[in-house]
Amino acid sequence: MVLFVVGLGASSGCGSQDEGMEAGGDMTKIAHRSQQVAAAWDGSDAAAAWRAGYHPMGDVVQVPRGGLRSQADEQAYEDRSFVLRSKLPATRPKDGRVAWAGGETLTRPLEGADESYKALAGDHAGGRPHLTVTGAKLGEMTLATSRGPAVVPAWQFALDGYDSPLKRAAVKPSKLPQPPIGRARDVPGFPLHHLTRIAADGRSVTVVALHGACDDGPVVDVLETRGSVVLSASVKHRKHEGYCTKQGKLQQVTVRLDRPLGDRVLLDVINGRPVPYKPDHGPSPSWS
Numbered sequence: 001m002v003l004f005v006v007g008l009g010a011s012s013g014c015g016s017q018d019e020g021m022e023a024g025g026d027m028t029k030i031a032h033r034s035q036q037v038a039a040a041w042d043g044s045d046a047a048a049a050w051r052a053g054y055h056p057m058g059d060v061v062q063v064p065r066g067g068l069r070s071q072a073d074e075q076a077y078e079d080r081s082f083v084l085r086s087k088l089p090a091t092r093p094k095d096g097r098v099a100w101a102g103g104e105t106l107t108r109p110l111e112g113a114d115e116s117y118k119a120l121a122g123d124h125a126g127g128r129p130h131l132t133v134t135g136a137k138l139g140e141m142t143l144a145t146s147r148g149p150a151v152v153p154a155w156q157f158a159l160d161g162y163d164s165p166l167k168r169a170a171v172k173p174s175k176l177p178q179p180p181i182g183r184a185r186d187v188p189g190f191p192l193h194h195l196t197r198i199a200a201d202g203r204s205v206t207v208v209a210l211h212g213a214c215d216d217g218p219v220v221d222v223l224e225t226r227g228s229v230v231l232s233a234s235v236k237h238r239k240h241e242g243y244c245t246k247q248g249k250l251q252q253v254t255v256r257l258d259r260p261l262g263d264r265v266l267l268d269v270i271n272g273r274p275v276p277y278k279p280d281h282g283p284s285p286s287w288s
Contacts, residue, residue, distance in 0.1 A: 026188050030269060033187045034223040034230045037272050040181035041265055042227035050146060050274065051263050053174030054098045054106050057198055058144030059279035061120065062154075065164040072129040081130040082121040085160070088113040088136050096153035096171045104147070108171045113138075116155040116168050119285075132160035141167040144198060146274075147263050173285050181272040189234045191270040192220070193250055194278040202260030207275060208250050209233040220253045229261060232269035 041047050068074045076082070089112075096110045111119075113136045141154035156165035190210045197206040209218035210233070223230040233253075266275045 029187050030189070030221070030232045030234070031223075033184050034221075034232055034269050037181055037230050037267055037269055038223055038225045038228050040272065041179075041267060042225055044180045046177040046180045047227055047265055049174075049177040050265050052106075053146070053177075054108055054150070054152075054171065055146040055173055055176070055274075055277075056143055056169065056285065057146055057195070057277050060143065060169040060285060061279075062141055062167045064159060064162040064166055069161065073131060076129040076131045080120065080122040081128070082117075083130045083132045084117065084121075085132055086135045086158075088117060089138070092138060092170075098145075098171055099151045100145075100147055101149060106174075108174070110138075110153055110170050111172055113155050116170055117157070120157070120166075120168055131166075134158045134160050138170065139165075139167070141169060143169055146265075169285075176274070179271075179273045183271045184269070187270060189232065189270060191268045192231055192233050192275050195266065195275045196252065196278065196280070198261060202257070202262060204254050204256050205229075205231075205261065205266060206252055206254045207231065207233075208278075209253050210250055218251055218253055220255050222255055222257065224258055224264075226264075228265045228267055229257065230267045230269055231255060231275060 063077065068077055092110055092112050094109065095107045098106045098108060117133070117136070135158040136155050139154055139156040140151050142149055143152050153170045154167040155170050156167050158165050193208040193210060195205060195207050199205070207220060209220055217235065219234050221232045221234070223232075267273065268275050
């Protein structure tokens, strides 16, 4: 599924556009770089910090049970159009607890209801159509994280016309660790744009990759180790030779894994960093 098109510069021939990005163009370099990235992260302080932290890998906002009731409400949610008809709680605990199924917990600072509402509504409050917030209270929600599903504190916003609340995670994510390896300068391809989904069983991940206007789409290869999963994006062969615009298309690719991702770090081969997670509606607080 193509998501949207981005410009990469002026028009050029197809050959120059995809130079170095062919799946068979320089796989030796890509394979060597994948090994370097995995070796740098496996057993590193950065990997330990990643596993000890709280990093959301699922949408921090959950709509009311059963979903939004109309196309107008779905449009309002997508546009972040809300109207506040009640005072929000002015006080909150300083910290909240993130709890994983295995019994591990982590204490993190909590954001206030007003801060959470502003992140939810943005600058579009009062538009048409809109969703009306009639109250808020602190509760809990279950959220996918880099360490598996966790129960986290969440602000529960009551919506006019709904029996169950809209929830937004209230606990603040951990700081992303400093990567133990720098960006590659001589490896073909582009960094992955972002991660959109981890399968419930952890056996596949869906990422968004960049490819050109004159090729057959992106290919994402994977190197799995005990501590990490390194992804490298390239493109299939060009459809034709000749003149074409120098455009880039963003497309979703689902990558199958040999075993569940678990708490392994999902890394990009080009920049040597964790692949950023981005939900369908707005950025994740970990990566914004």
